Amino acid sequence: MKSTLVYLLIITILLSCRKDGEVSSSANQNSHIEYFGFTIIDTYWDDPTDSESKTNYADEIHNFSNLADVLVVSPNADLTQRIQTFADLDLKAILHLNELFFELIDTNSPSGSNYNLRPDYKDRWNEFKDINLSILNTNYIGALYIGEEPTWNGITFTELNSVSQLLKTDFPSIPSMIIEAYPSLSDLQIPETVDWIGFDRYFIKNPNTNSEFQKDWALLKSKISNPTQKIMVILDSHFIDWAHGDLGNIDLTQMDEVANNYYILAKSDEKVVGILGYFWPNGFDIPESIGARGMPEKVISEYQRIGKEITGKNN
Numbered sequence: 211m212k213s214t215l216v217y218l219l220i221i222t223i224l225l226s227c228r229k230d231g232e233v234s235s236s237a238n239q240n241s242h243i244e245y246f247g248f249t250i251i252d253t254y255w256d257d258p259t260d261s262e263s264k265t266n267y268a269d270e271i272h273n274f275s276n277l278a279d280v281l282v283v284s285p286n287a288d289l290t291q292r293i294q295t296f297a298d299l300d301l302k303a304i305l306h307l308n309e310l311f312f313e314l315i316d317t318n319s320p321s322g323s324n325y326n327l328r329p330d331y332k333d334r335w336n337e338f339k340d341i342n343l344s345i346l347n348t349n350y351i352g353a354l355y356i357g358e359e360p361t362w363n364g365i366t367f368t369e370l371n372s373v374s375q376l377l378k379t380d381f382p383s384i385p386s387m388i389i390e391a392y393p394s395l396s397d398l399q400i401p402e403t404v405d406w407i408g409f410d411r412y413f414i415k416n417p418n419t420n421s422e423f424q425k426d427w428a429l430l431k432s433k434i435s436n437p438t439q440k441i442m443v444i445l446d447s448h449f450i451d452w453a454h455g456d457l458g459n460i461d462l463t464q465m466d467e468v469a470n471n472y473y474i475l476a477k478s479d480e481k482v483v484g485i486l487g488y489f490w491p492n493g494f495d496i497p498e499s500i501g502a503r504g505m506p507e508k509v510i511s512e513y514q515r516i517g518k519e520i521t522g523k524n525n
Contacts, residue, residue: 247277257503324363367399
């Protein structure tokens with residue numbers, strides 16, 4: 211009897227250890243993913259589908275996100291209160307700095323919107339920096355977003371590199387980020403001082419099995435110019451009936467599957483630092499678009515599940 215009890219005890223311990231190991235292994239699948247959040251959170255966009263006047267949606271995502279964007283349009287903008295609002299909700303900000311550094315000049319670019327580096331970009335940056343110095347640190351800022359799909363919008367490597375070097379000199383600890391449009395990936399050149407890179411390609415149900423997406427994914431990785439650079443996955447979190455439905459053969463009720471597929475993609479590559487959903491409120495880009503905010507409840511629940519797993523926010 212005694213030997214039998216000892217044997218059973220050993221088996222119990224072994225099975226317990228195995229179970230613990232399996233849980234640990236599963237938990238470690240996303241340990242390299244540090245951030246989860248959404249775009250168009252504090253960018254002056256008021257969702258046209260509700261009766262509320264609202265342009266900051268941080269209160270709607272903070273329970274399952276730790277990253278969200280803030281639009282900067284002027285060098286004299288004081289972001290102190292806006293960023294503090296984020297911090298109070300345990301969110302770090304991505305600062306959209308395109309308007310600070312670049313100006314629209316003509317239509318001579320792949321996108322039809324050609325941007326040039328402003329001749330006074332350093333003066334504009336120094337003015338903005340001096341006003342917002344108290345919040346320009348990693349306690350408040352998750353990343354500095356340099357240009358909107360730069361190559362697609364006519365921003366040259368020289369221009370991109372000049373801005374990237376300026377930011378890295380002034381704030382070396384704050385990551386800088388660029389997100390490129392997939393048609394321009396072949397022409398993209400990534401400055402060595404850029405920390406996070408990514409691309410956007412939408413209307414795809416499963417990026418893990420879609421051959422075109424996988425080509426883009428491999429192409430992006432081939433552009434990495436610094437071994438410390440990391441990838442930000444851009445999650446398709448909006449829905450346009452004629453695009454997602456007709457072109458992508460995706461039903462609105464399947465957008466939770468789309469989210470999980472992007473999560474699987476992110477977990478599969480240790481270069482991935484985060485997942486950023488495009489976008490949260492409704493009506494952005496075109497009036498008929500549905501944002502993550504307007505998705506069916508089961509889809510929103512999937513965003514929440516993924517976000518909580520990544521951020522550790524369980525309340």
